Amino acid sequence: MNETVMNEKKAVSEKAISAEEKSARLLLKIRGLRIEGRVDDSWLEIVHGVDLDLRRGEVLGLIGESGAGKSTIGLAAMGFTRDGCRISGGTIEFDGMELTSSPEEDLRMLRGARIAYVAQSAAASFNPAHRLIDQHTAAPVQHKIKTRRESEEDAMELYRRLRLPNPGEIGFRYPHQVSGGQLQRAMTAMAMSCRPDLIIFDEPTTALDVTTQIEVLAAIRDIVDQFDTAALYITHDLAVVAQMADRIKVLLKGDEVEEADTRSMLEAPREEYTRSLWAVRSFQRHQKPVPPADETPVIEVRNVSAAYGPVLVLDDVSFSIHRGRTVAVVGESGSGKSTAARCITGLLPPLSGEVLYNGTPLARHFRDRSKDQLRQAQMIYQMADTALNPKKRIGEIIGRPVSFYGGLRGAELKKRVDELLDQIELEPSQYYHRYPSELSGGQKQRVGIARALAAEPEFIICDEVTSALDQIVAEGILKLLDRLQNDLDLAYMFITHDLATVRAIADHVVVMKEGKVVEAGPKEDMFRPPHHAYTDLLLSSVPEMDPDWLDDLLAKRGVDNIGEAAQQKSAL
Amino acid sequence: MIGIIKLVAKRLGFGLVTLFIVSLIIFWAVEALPGNLAEQVLGQAATPETVEALSKEMGLDRPAFVRYIDWLSSALQGDFGSSLANKRSVSEQLEPRFFNTMFLAGLAAAMSIPISIILGVLAALWRDSIFDRGANVVTLTSISSPEFFLGYILILFLAVQNPIFPSISNVSEGMTLGERTFATMLPAITLTLVVIAHMMRMTRAAIIALLASPYIEMARLKGEPRWKIIVVHALPNALAPVINVVALNLAYLITGVVLVEIVFVYPGVGQLLVDSVQKRDFPVVQACCLIFAATYILLNLLADVGAILSNPRLRHPK
Numbered sequence: 001m002n003e004t005v006m007n008e009k010k011a012v013s014e015k016a017i018s019a020e021e022k023s024a025r026l027l028l029k030i031r032g033l034r035i036e037g038r039v040d041d042s043w044l045e046i047v048h049g050v051d052l053d054l055r056r057g058e059v060l061g062l063i064g065e066s067g068a069g070k071s072t073i074g075l076a077a078m079g080f081t082r083d084g085c086r087i088s089g090g091t092i093e094f095d096g097m098e099l100t101s102s103p104e105e106d107l108r109m110l111r112g113a114r115i116a117y118v119a120q121s122a123a124a125s126f127n128p129a130h131r132l133i134d135q136h137t138a139a140p141v142q143h144k145i146k147t148r149r150e151s152e153e154d155a156m157e158l159y160r161r162l163r164l165p166n167p168g169e170i171g172f173r174y175p176h177q178v179s180g181g182q183l184q185r186a187m188t189a190m191a192m193s194c195r196p197d198l199i200i201f202d203e204p205t206t207a208l209d210v211t212t213q214i215e216v217l218a219a220i221r222d223i224v225d226q227f228d229t230a231a232l233y234i235t236h237d238l239a240v241v242a243q244m245a246d247r248i249k250v251l252l253k254g255d256e257v258e259e260a261d262t263r264s265m266l267e268a269p270r271e272e273y274t275r276s277l278w279a280v281r282s283f284q285r286h287q288k289p290v291p292p293a294d295e296t297p298v299i300e301v302r303n304v305s306a307a308y309g310p311v312l313v314l315d316d317v318s319f320s321i322h323r324g325r326t327v328a329v330v331g332e333s334g335s336g337k338s339t340a341a342r343c344i345t346g347l348l349p350p351l352s353g354e355v356l357y358n359g360t361p362l363a364r365h366f367r368d369r370s371k372d373q374l375r376q377a378q379m380i381y382q383m384a385d386t387a388l389n390p391k392k393r394i395g396e397i398i399g400r401p402v403s404f405y406g407g408l409r410g411a412e413l414k415k416r417v418d419e420l421l422d423q424i425e426l427e428p429s430q431y432y433h434r435y436p437s438e439l440s441g442g443q444k445q446r447v448g449i450a451r452a453l454a455a456e457p458e459f460i461i462c463d464e465v466t467s468a469l470d471q472i473v474a475e476g477i478l479k480l481l482d483r484l485q486n487d488l489d490l491a492y493m494f495i496t497h498d499l500a501t502v503r504a505i506a507d508h509v510v511v512m513k514e515g516k517v518v519e520a521g522p523k524e525d526m527f528r529p530p531h532h533a534y535t536d537l538l539l540s541s542v543p544e545m546d547p548d549w550l551d552d553l554l555a556k557r558g559v560d561n562i563g564e565a566a567q568q569k570s571a572l
Numbered sequence: 573m574i575g576i577i578k579l580v581a582k583r584l585g586f587g588l589v590t591l592f593i594v595s596l597i598i599f600w601a602v603e604a605l606p607g608n609l610a611e612q613v614l615g616q617a618a619t620p621e622t623v624e625a626l627s628k629e630m631g632l633d634r635p636a637f638v639r640y641i642d643w644l645s646s647a648l649q650g651d652f653g654s655s656l657a658n659k660r661s662v663s664e665q666l667e668p669r670f671f672n673t674m675f676l677a678g679l680a681a682a683m684s685i686p687i688s689i690i691l692g693v694l695a696a697l698w699r700d701s702i703f704d705r706g707a708n709v710v711t712l713t714s715i716s717s718p719e720f721f722l723g724y725i726l727i728l729f730l731a732v733q734n735p736i737f738p739s740i741s742n743v744s745e746g747m748t749l750g751e752r753t754f755a756t757m758l759p760a761i762t763l764t765l766v767v768i769a770h771m772m773r774m775t776r777a778a779i780i781a782l783l784a785s786p787y788i789e790m791a792r793l794k795g796e797p798r799w800k801i802i803v804v805h806a807l808p809n810a811l812a813p814v815i816n817v818v819a820l821n822l823a824y825l826i827t828g829v830v831l832v833e834i835v836f837v838y839p840g841v842g843q844l845l846v847d848s849v850q851k852r853d854f855p856v857v858q859a860c861c862l863i864f865a866a867t868y869i870l871l872n873l874l875a876d877v878g879a880i881l882s883n884p885r886l887r888h889p890k
Contacts, residue, residue, distance in 0.1 A: 078793060083784070112794035124786040129808035129884055139794040174888050190794075 027095055027197055027230050028054040028077055034089035035072050035081065035254075047072055047254040049090065056197065057228040061245030061262070063235060063277075065470035066441075068251040070234045074200045077232060078115045079107040095197065112139035116191035118220075120203040122183035126175035133171035136190045145194050158189035161226065162219045180333075181212035185219050192223060199224070201233045205240060209332035209497060210541040217243060217543075218554060236470065238277060239543035242266055243550040250274050262547050276472065278545070283475050285482050287523045288507050291322040296359045298323050298459050298491040299344060299377070304353035306343050313339045314350070315515045321459065321508075324485060326492040328506035328523075330499065330538070336515040337495045341461045344493070345377055357459075375405045378452035382464035384444035388436040394421075394447055395432040401454040420450040423487075424480060442473035449480065459491045466501055478505050499542050503527065511535050576886055580877050587873045594865040595647070599640050602854050613656055613852050630656075643858070652859035657851045662859045666841065670863065672743060673833075673840035676756055677825040680763035684825075685818055688768045692775025692814075697802050699780060711769035719828075723762045723835035730758060741836040759836040763829065767821040774817040778810035811882035819875030823868045 035047040047069040054060050062070045072085065079099035081087060092099040094115065099107065111117075116139075119125035127135060136155045140146040146154060152171070159167035162185040175183060184204055191199050204220065205213040221244060224231050233244045241248055241262075248265045250257040250273070258271045269275050291297075297320035306314040314336045321327045329337045342348040344355050346366030354361045357376060363369045381387035388397055399417045402408050408416055418428040424446040436444055445465060452460050462481065466474035482505060484490060496502060502509060502523070509526040511519040511534065519532040531539065540557075543549060602609070610626035611618045627633055631642075646653065652662035691711070695704045714722065731739035737757045747755070779802060782788060791805045830842035837843075841860055848856035880886055 075793075080793060082789070108795045108797065110795065111792070112796070117790065117793040119786055119790055121786060125790040127787040127791070127805050127809070129805075138791075138796060142794070142796055142800075174884050176885050177888060 025056065026053055026093075027056045027058075028052065028232075029093040030073075030077065030090065031093075032090035033073065033076060033087070033092065035069070035076060036086055036088045038084040038086075043086070043088070045088065045254070046085075047076075050251070050254070050256050052077075052249065054198070054230050054232065056230050058247070059224060059231045059233055059245045061233045061235065061241035061248040062251060063238060063241050063248060064251035064257075065236055065472065067253060069254040070236075070251055071202050073251070074202050074232050074234050075117075077198070077200060078111055078117065080111070109143065112196075113143040113145060113194045114196050115198045115200065116194065116196040118184075118187050118191045118199060118201045118204045121207045122187040122204075123175065123180055123207070125187065126183060128175055131172055131174055132178065132186050132190075136171060136186070136193055139190075140193050143194060151193060155189060155193065158192055158223070159186070161223060162186075162189055163215075164189075179212075181208055181216055184208060184212075184216045188216075188220055188223060192227065192229070195227060196229065198230045198232070201231055201235075201244075203235050206235065206237070210499070210543075211332065211537055213240075214541045214543070214550070214553070217550060220244070221550070237543070238266075239545050239549070242545055242547045243543060250277070266545060266547065283478060283504050285505055288325060290508075290522055291325065295322060297321055297356075298358060299493070300356040300359075301340065301344060302354050302356060304340070304343050304350045304355065306339055306348055306350045308339075308348075313515050314343065316353070317512070317515070317517055318353075319510045319517065319520060321491045321493055323458070323491055324489045325507045326485065326494050326505055327508045327510060328494045328496060328502040329510045329512060330496060330502055331512035332497060332538075334514070335512040337497075337512055338463060339515075340512070341379070341463060341493065341495060344461065345379065371405070375455045376457050377459045377461065378455050378457040379461045379463065380445070380448045380452050380465050382468055384441065384448045384468070385436075387448055388444060388451075390436055392435075393432070394426075394434050394436070394439070397436070397447060398450045398454050401451060405455045416454075420454055423453065423484065424450045426450075440473075441469055442476060445469065445477055446480065449477075449484070453484065453488075457490070459493070461493045461495070463495045464497070465494075467496065467498060474501075475504075481505065499539060511538065575889060576880065579880055579886075583873055583876045587869045590869050591866055594869075595644055595862060596640075598858050598861045598865070599643060600636075602858060603636050609854065613854070615852070647859070647862060652862075653855040655848075655853050655856050657848070657853045657856075662855050665844065665856065666859055666863070668745065669839055669841050669844050672838065673826060673829060673842065675743075675752065676759055676763070676829060676833075676838065676840060677822070679753060679756055679760040680767070680825050681822055683760060684764040684768050684821070685771065687764070688771035689775050689814065691768070692772040693779065693802055693807065695772065695776040696779040696783075696806070697798060704776075707772065711772055714765040715767075715769035719762055719766055719831045720835050722765055723759070723832055726758050726762055727835075730761075739836070741838040743839065756838070759829075759832045759838055762832050762835075763825055766828075767824060770821055771814070771817055775810065775814050778813045779806045782806045782809055808882070812879040815878040815882060816875050819871045819878070823871040826867045826871075827864045 030050065030052040032049045032051065033047055034045060034049055036043040037046045038044075050069070050073060052060070052073070062073065064070050072081070075081060076087060076092060077094070079092065079094075079102060087100050090100070094110070097106075097110070099110075126132065133152060133155055137146075137148050137151040140151040140154075141148050155171050156167050159170055164170050164182055164185055170178065170182070170186070178186065188199075188204070201220065205216050208216060217240065223229075233241060235241050235244075245262050247259065247261045249259040250265075250271070252273055257273050258265075258269070260270075265274070266278075269278060300318075300320040302318050304314055304317045305312065317336070317340055319327060319329075329340060331337050339348060343350045346355075346362065346364065346369055349364035354364075356362065357373060362373060366374060392400075395414075395417050398420050399413050402416050402420075403413055406416070417432065421428040421431055426443060426446055431439075431443075436447070439447065448465070465481075466477050469477065478501065481492065485492060492505075494501070494505060506523045509519075509521065509523050510517055511526070511532070513534050519526070519535045526535065527539070529536070540553065546552075605612055609632055610623045610630060614622055614626060631639060643653070650663055652666070654661050655665060688711075691707050695707050698704055717725075727739045730736050738755055739758065741755050741759055743752055743755050783806060788801060788805055791801045796805075829838075829840060830846060832838070833840045833842040834846060841863065844856065845860040847853075848860065
């Protein structure tokens with residue numbers, strides 16, 4: 001936005017008296033911030049002296065991988081640390097007030113009123129026991145900024161500005177009655193309820209689907225502009241931060257890497273680490289030739305329909321997966337991707353249709369399948385954290401399918417597990433006796449892969465295996481899966497909502513929406529127009545690194561043609 | 573709403589099935605006693621002639637199955653037969669005593685539920701403080717002491733050394749509510765002390781388990797004061813486990829009163845049960861057991877329904 005427009009907006013705002021003077025002043029000034037976290041009985045430093053400046057009306061993007069300390073710094077800007085953390089050094093000055101030495105009661109008066117917070121998962125951050133409006137009005141009433149009635153009316157106005165459907169009524173619903181994207185916007189409205197000077201956005205769109213994300217991004221940017229609010233925008237997604245921030249600060253393991261305004265940061269990153277962040281999306285495997293038409297696929301899903309109770313979640317779905325090939329199944333949450341996988345593995349018996357393995361139909365329920373049939377289809381899960389038994393050592397976790405399916409015991413078993421650990425590039429002598437909690441996220445996912453390989457399957461279902469991982473780590477996992485596929489001639493079904501991942505690893509793409517396959521074909525065709533309207537919507541909703549991308553897209557499509565509205569249109 | 577009615581109806585059905593099974597157990601447990609029931613009743617006075625006469629009178633010559641159906645169907649109509657000891661109708665004897673027991677349990681509940689929930693909330697609010705630890709120690713001490721021991725201690729302090737309350741809870745018909753409450757105070761306090769620990773600790777634990785959730789963090793970041801975070805944001809979501817433990821303790825209040833009623837010579841169902849066991853008055857024993865079981869099942873049913881209703885997803889479907 002250009003200077004003059006900003007100044008005009010200021011002039012009409014309530015803070016018009018000394019707008020010029022105020023905008024020149026720093027709103028938030030952090031110097032040498034150090035934060036420690038408690039590990040068992042000692043304190044470990046997790047933020048090592050970070051400086052940060054934020055002027056009124058400015059949006060600063062904080063970017064880095066998990067463990068970079070982004071959220072910790074964001075919360076510290078409110079004078080808040082999570083339980084088990086403490087600020088051990090440095091100063092945090094908000095509008096002339098030193099937060100590190102302020103009593104808790106003063107900080108409480110500040111929170112919600114002058115600094116507000118928008119959390120990553122609105123679904124988890126709204127209290128399930130209260131209506132949205134009750135939670136919206138809590139802060140203004142608590143801080144005596146508005147009466148309950150005024151705040152309710154204001155909420156409806158904010159809902160309208162954030163383009164929520166039925167702004168007059170939606171606030172009177174409970175959180176579970178509102179969709180994820182709408183909740184995220186309602187949370188932004190809630191943060192605005194006291195017209196704060198500063199809002200901390202902590203990964204506000206990470207938990208959303210791409211088509212919903214774009215709608216929330218547009219709404220957030222709009223409202224931050226309208227009220228000239230300063231913001232810290234925390235994310236790990238470069239393309240998102242490029243749309244939202246005036247300046248970007250890159251963090252790595254609690255240290256600042258570099259800071260610059262958005263355009264120069266994108267065009268000419270100075271540091272090696274920043275360049276590596278920019279480069280992750282570059283891994284791309286060549287698409288393998290389409291298998292001959294008469295080849296029997298390893299897995300064929302034929303006209304499968306399935307339901308949970310009375311709700312039909314899969315409707316006449318067909319696709320097949322060939323030896324040595326990767327089929328990416330893409331779609332948003334609720335599109336039936338994972339349900340298709342459950343039907344293949346026999347966890348959810350389909351209502352109709354059949355699943356064929358090498359040309360022979362499989363029993364509908366996994367209990368009726370032979371041990372060898374079960375062995376042939378293995379799964380790798382999204383959350384390696386919860387998919388590995390925390391009480392078992394890595395050697396036992398991988399050894400179990402080896403002895404269960406292969407019948408190996410003793411020294412032979414150990415030898416096979418060592419081989420598998422070698423295959424996933426973890427040193428056997430170092431990792432065999434460790435517990436999952438002693439491994440990083442990427443290493444845990446590798447163990448998950450080894451466990452699937454241990455059964456010596458022909459076919460592996462990868463359910464969002466990289467979506468919980470940082471981009472650099474995720475790329476390592478994709479490369480590993482690719483190498484294993486070439487070595488062992490595996491067939492993969494790759495469930496994902498991330499089109500960058502599809503571009504990287506798929507041979508064939510199946511696009512699903514509301515339980516139906518809307519489009520399917522070789523990867524190269526799928527990324528080349530013309531598309532099915534829904535595929536087009538998905539593809540065009542993936543943010544790009546260009547800072548003008550969101551503006552261009554909004555100009556092209558119009559604000560009413562993004563997000564849920566567009567989804568409904570593409571369904572017609 | 574239809575969903576909730578369905579759920580409640582289902583639980584009610586389960587409750588009835590459980591009650592039926594319990595009635596079977598009660599009836600056949602007496603039946604399984606060695607020898608003839610008439611012999612048991614007569615004890616030393618059992619001669620072949622008296623046994624035969626009594627068997628005939630009690631209808632023991634009919635097959636057990638027929639007698640069970642007979643017993644159950646009359647019980648369903650409120651008729652539990654007549655006492656062997658004094659030939660009076662069991663229901664007639666039970667009725668005032670059942671009322672007394674319910675009154676005692678109700679009084680204990682009216683004291684213990686608010687106290688334990690408030691204590692639990694405060695303990696969660698001031699977690700790891702002196703108050704939290706103190707409340708923990710006191711309630712644990714009271715729950716680990718046997719009821720009769722607690723009862724005698726209370727009699728010692730509140731009736732003998734400081735004569736505030738009567739040591740014998742003599743209630744009779746025609747007493748006013750105030751008099752009745754006063755007379756029942758000591759047993760009610762004893763019961764309160766016994767049940768408070770469970771409920772308080774469950775309230776505290778359920779609230780603390782929620783304090784790490786994102787919506788609690790959100791409330792803190794909105795600048796809401798601590799008490800509001802606990803009472804408004806955590807407590808409503810902690811209700812389901814609290815309701816369950818409250819119901820279990822209420823059931824205990826009603827069925828676990830036997831010892832307390834004996835200590836305070838309180839004319840309730842528990843005392844009647846003990847007397848009847850001594851006198852081998854089986855119809856009365858069976859009736860008492862069936863009533864206890866029904867109360868237990870009913871309270872658990874109410875807890876289930878309460879827990880279901882505390883979930884906003886069920887109260888307000890999409």
